[in-house]
Amino acid sequence: MNAPDARTRPANPQGILYVGMDLGTSRTSIAASNGVRETVASYVGYPKDVISKKALKKEVLFGDEALANRLALNLYRPLAGGVIQHSDAAPDSAEAKAYLKAAQELIRHAVGLARPQADELVYAVIGCPAQCSLKNKSAILEAARPVVDSVMIVSEPFTVAYGIDQLADCLVIDIGAGTTDLCRMRGAMPTAEDQLTNNFAGDHVDRKLEELLKKKCVGASFSIHAIRELKERFSSVGDTKEPVWFEVPVAGKPTRFEVGAELREACRSIVPPMVDAIHQLIASYDPDFQSRLKNRVLLGGGGSQMGGLREMLETEMKSRLGEGRVTRVDEPTYGGANGALKIAHDMPPEFWEKLS
């Protein structure tokens, strides 16, 4: 992380702070034109009562701090499937309002991490899932507009591709917590036919793992957070023989379970749908350029850090498509935010003004 001190930061003569944001289901990452890059777990917590408010000394908590104090909080994970929860429901419903408020707080917090100067205008580009609905986009806009001075919504895998200058004949796979987004780049703005989104992503792995562990760890009690932590530390689809130990209480007594096979099975559950989607996008591409597309598959997003995933995708592609080369982007956590920042920079000022 890189957070220059506001006092030592050079003055911004333009008075504009550009922000690229990857508003993710699991993590929200930002990259700003002043050099700040931050990531925060996408959790927002409000003290449950006066006592907790007095103890925590805060009206609202975010990220790991919110998770650490979750027992004393009404904890919200504002996004699911890459979009603000309940944004498809009636906007006047209490749930929709609560989630929208939480999302707005999260965006405000993320922008605050960039430490804009008081007089700086904040222009933000926010990534959204490839096949995000109009209502979902509207909800993100509604959440962001009070917080920033001008905002644009761009497809998340496109931001990843833009950030690394891969705009032609490549297939970007952004594996998040809520969705896996695929987008084929053909040197122009991707259309609906160029993009696919499925829900076989990090959260799917968590649910699958929870189901498997309930069978394996009989009598143990564990939370979804413990499962996420386990997954983030040891996730792998490869045939490794290394044991993975999961220590959880059974009737109050810490007990260790070897869960390597279960973890592997859960992680592997997202591969077949991903390969199906890759197959679909490649098979419907211009036949003269299919080979190039097969050999330029880019993996981004937090899920791309899963051990052995790249190799497994290559093997599956070779088996189903004859060839395939998969490369992992260098900075999966900030790939989307970096690309969004680059778009924000490249966007002519008059466009920003028209949308402010």
Place this chain on the structure above:
Amino acid sequence: MSESLSRRLAGLFRSKSDLTSVKALEKAGVRSVNVLDLRQLEAIVGEVMESALRDALASDGSAERAADGARIEFLRRLGLNGRLAERGGELAAESEQLAGSLTRLRDALDQSKAALAERRATQQRGALDELRERLDALLDATFARQAELQAVGVAPDATRGELRSALLALLEAALCAGTGDATGGEEAAQVELLERRVKKLNAQLLETQALLARTQAEKEAQEEAAAARGAARPAAPPPSATTSVAAPAADSASRKALMREIFAHNLELRRTLGENAAEPGVPVRTEPRTEPRIETEQR
């Protein structure tokens, strides 16, 4: 060099370059990279073009060879021995291929020439046979006529003149038969075509061999210079600072077009949202409802 050209060069270098991160380079074991200022690149490109064009004009070489010469000169100036050796290898392979093609073409030429010669000999033999037959017939007719003429008391000088005219006519016919044959003309054209191809290939081979010799000389000179400086050469060339799977980056025009599209999409989104806000009944596409996600903790 003008500012505009400088910008275009910068754009050109950017569009042709690959992208990699410092982290990836560190992983690949690279500890330092050479940084080349754009002004230096401008100067090198200018000098290289001047040198290559001078050589090309002096040797009356083709545009492709001038480009090759420029490439070698560029590699030499950058001191890229590895790439120079690689180019030398490519040229050696090209030279070998050209020599092979030349041999095949020369064989074809020899065969065509032999076929043409044989055909001409056959034609000549046929023409001579025909000539002999016609000469015999003419002489028979002439001598028979001479006997008649002698009976009426014609001078023998007139007989010699007639014989001479008849022989001249035959020779003319024989010459016509020797040069006017259509098939012989096609073969001659084929031979001529092959001769021109051999000549062209020969010229290419000579140019390639000259470039190859130059590449080898440059490489040797650089190796000698390095040895003289006592510089330790790495066992293998370091990975390029710009090696990755990168596709050609979009130029600024296509970037602007993309920005316009993103803006138009967002403008349309705002417009639609405004309309929807004004008309609550307007249907919009909806996603499957997700489960409520207020996180709970097991105690």
